[in-house]
Amino acid sequence: MKRVIRAEYAVVGSGAGGSVVAYHLAAAGASVAVIERGPWRHPRDLSHDEPAMIATLYKDGGAQTNNDANMFVLQGNCVGGSTVLTNAVCFRMPESVRRSFAAHGLELPADELGRAFDRVEGVMGVSPLPVDVHNPATAVLADGLRRIGAEAGSFQKAMLDCIGCGYCNVGCRYGKKLDASQTWIPMAVDRGASVYADLEIRRIDHARGTVRGLLARDTVTGEEVQVLARRYILAGGAINTPELLLRSGLHRGRAGKRTSFNAGGIVFGDFPQPLDGFDGDQMCVHHLTERFVIEQIQNPPVSLALTLPGFYGDHAAVMQRYRHLAALGVLVPTQPSGEVFLGLGHRLLRPLFDHADIRFRMSAVELQAFRDGCRTAARALFAAGARRVLIPSSKRPILEDEAALAHLDDALASQDDLIGFGSSHPQGGACAGCDPRRDVVDPNFRVRGIDNLFVADGSVFPHSVRVNPMLSIMATADLAVQRIASVRPPVQVQDGPAFRRRQRQRTALAP
Numbered sequence: 001m002k003r004v005i006r007a008e009y010a011v012v013g014s015g016a017g018g019s020v021v022a023y024h025l026a027a028a029g030a031s032v033a034v035i036e037r038g039p040w041r042h043p044r045d046l047s048h049d050e051p052a053m054i055a056t057l058y059k060d061g062g063a064q065t066n067n068d069a070n071m072f073v074l075q076g077n078c079v080g081g082s083t084v085l086t087n088a089v090c091f092r093m094p095e096s097v098r099r100s101f102a103a104h105g106l107e108l109p110a111d112e113l114g115r116a117f118d119r120v121e122g123v124m125g126v127s128p129l130p131v132d133v134h135n136p137a138t139a140v141l142a143d144g145l146r147r148i149g150a151e152a153g154s155f156q157k158a159m160l161d162c163i164g165c166g167y168c169n170v171g172c173r174y175g176k177k178l179d180a181s182q183t184w185i186p187m188a189v190d191r192g193a194s195v196y197a198d199l200e201i202r203r204i205d206h207a208r209g210t211v212r213g214l215l216a217r218d219t220v221t222g223e224e225v226q227v228l229a230r231r232y233i234l235a236g237g238a239i240n241t242p243e244l245l246l247r248s249g250l251h252r253g254r255a256g257k258r259t260s261f262n263a264g265g266i267v268f269g270d271f272p273q274p275l276d277g278f279d280g281d282q283m284c285v286h287h288l289t290e291r292f293v294i295e296q297i298q299n300p301p302v303s304l305a306l307t308l309p310g311f312y313g314d315h316a317a318v319m320q321r322y323r324h325l326a327a328l329g330v331l332v333p334t335q336p337s338g339e340v341f342l343g344l345g346h347r348l349l350r351p352l353f354d355h356a357d358i359r360f361r362m363s364a365v366e367l368q369a370f371r372d373g374c375r376t377a378a379r380a381l382f383a384a385g386a387r388r389v390l391i392p393s394s395k396r397p398i399l400e401d402e403a404a405l406a407h408l409d410d411a412l413a414s415q416d417d418l419i420g421f422g423s424s425h426p427q428g429g430a431c432a433g434c435d436p437r438r439d440v441v442d443p444n445f446r447v448r449g450i451d452n453l454f455v456a457d458g459s460v461f462p463h464s465v466r467v468n469p470m471l472s473i474m475a476t477a478d479l480a481v482q483r484i485a486s487v488r489p490p491v492q493v494q495d496g497p498a499f500r501r502r503q504r505q506r507t508a509l510a511p
């Protein structure tokens with residue numbers, strides 16, 4: 001007989017969206033089952049062994065790409081979802097994006113959204129990154145940006161007592177990063193929620209406009225499991241939520257369409273002096289524009305090697321300069337022109353190949369924005385004193401001096417010319433909005449045509465949120481749970497490590 005999990009609410013996915021929804025429902029007294037495909041790893045299980053951690057924590061071991069294989073798409077596959085892999089960078093949704101979402105029919109009223117951000121930031125301990133964990137390349141890069149007239153901002157981060165080890169993208173083994181696995185998920189469990197790790201929802205069983213249950217498979221034992229609930233909330237993230245809808249025969253022809261990204265690549269500066277940028281937080285300084293975002297990204301050796309241009313001996317020679325390298329990532333917010341779909345492989349090669357396909361090509365306008373971002377980053381690196389700059393090109397990656405910038409457009413002429421191009425910020429694919437012909441999800445986060453099925457993750461965004469999306473997804477999930485279950489979250493959430501820290505500080509200061 002099949003194992004059955006029963007709850008009032010079943011939440012599929014434990015990342016930025018799912019964890020917030022699960023906490024608020026559990027705190028309101030509902031019985032909640034969180035179903036997560038990936039494993040539950042505690043900080044003590046994590047290490048700085050990059051290949052091992054990438055294989056454990058990333059979807060498809062970090063190997064998910066688009067169909068043309070000229071773009072990687074990184075997502076988490078563990079309790080806490082992609083939040084476990086973040087650099088803890090926190091931005092609020094830009095007001096222009098909030099207005100544009102409203103124009104699509106996804107109303108997130110400014111005052112309600114502001115209160116949701118306050119709550120989320122309180123739980124996530126969002127505060128300025130302390131200067132003492134800045135890596136040594138930061139001051140050099142900030143100086144380079146300023147020299148070319150580009151404002152160099154510092155980041156707000158979700159951390160408590162970070163020691164600046166520089167390995168955020170493989171999870172924090174010291175428990176200092178306040179991702180969902182350290183905050184909302186344990187807080188939800190404390191309030192009575194159950195988390196089922198290593199359990200993948202394979203299909204939504206529905207009939208006559210109602211979900212009757214979810215069909216799941218234990219990813220370790222292969223056992224089949226049924227999940228029965230009153231309401232079902234999909235929070236598997238972009239790519240995965242549309243894939244599950246498509247697998248279940250829901251909204252074929254619409255689900256998966258309108259997928260967007262913050263996508264980009266990395267520009268490296270090779271400096272005469274050792275900078276030892278690995279010795280501190282990976283991301284400390286950034287420069288925001290409307291068309292692109294430049295963010296410092298100082299990767300540990302394996303991740304750096306994977307994104308560095310050049311092949312064989314050339315690649316090895318640059319790796320030998322590891323202590324001298326500083327890097328600026330360039331991200332472009334894309335239009336919702338991507339598509340997730342069940343392709344030929346899915347239809348003909350199951351169970352060998354059982355994945356959704358991703359189709360995405362940057363438009364000419366986006367490609368130009370990416371080139372302009374790379375040009376700005378390269379100028380900043382030269383201004384900071386780099387003796388040469390490496391751009392993410394397979395054709396002509398090395399710029400020996402500023403005059404070589406004249407070749408940058410040609411070196412980055414097409415997406416096929418790019419090395420290390422990708423996205424850690426997929427969004428959309430089950431967009432929320434007011435147009436039933438276009439939007440899979442209605443403005444109250446309900447999947448159209450199904451009375452007890454909802455979506456509360458990054459896949460509801462009508463287009464890219466432009467900045468790093470984690471906090472915007474959490475705040476949107478906070479509003480979603482209010483609409484899905486009429487839950488009224490408190491002004492301030494009085495739970496979690498950041499709250500306990502504030503309480504201790506208050507007690508210590510009391511006369």
Ligand SMILES: Cc1cc2nc3c(=O)[nH]c(=O)nc-3n(C[C@H](O)[C@H](O)[C@H](O)COP(=O)(O)OP(=O)(O)OC[C@H]3O[C@@H](n4cnc5c(N)ncnc54)[C@H](O)[C@@H]3O)c2cc1C
Nearest residue numbers: 013015016017037081082086087089201236237458468470
């Ligand atoms: C390397 C990296 C660095 C990043 N850094 C930042 C940063 O610094 N700041 C920032 O704002 N954003 C960052 N992001 C992006 C951010 O983490 C994501 O945008 C956000 O977590 C997405 O939230 P989500 O709820 O939509 O999905 P996710 O957080 O990805 O959660 C979805 C979860 O659902 C699970 N799931 C999927 N399908 C199923 C299924 N069928 N059954 C069961 N479970 C399923 C997945 O395993 C996953 O755990 C980063 C992302 C990556 C990959």
Ligand code: SF4
Nearest residue numbers: 162163165166168172
């Ligand atoms: S840099 Fe800080 S938050 Fe990131 S993994 Fe290291 S200790 Fe944790």
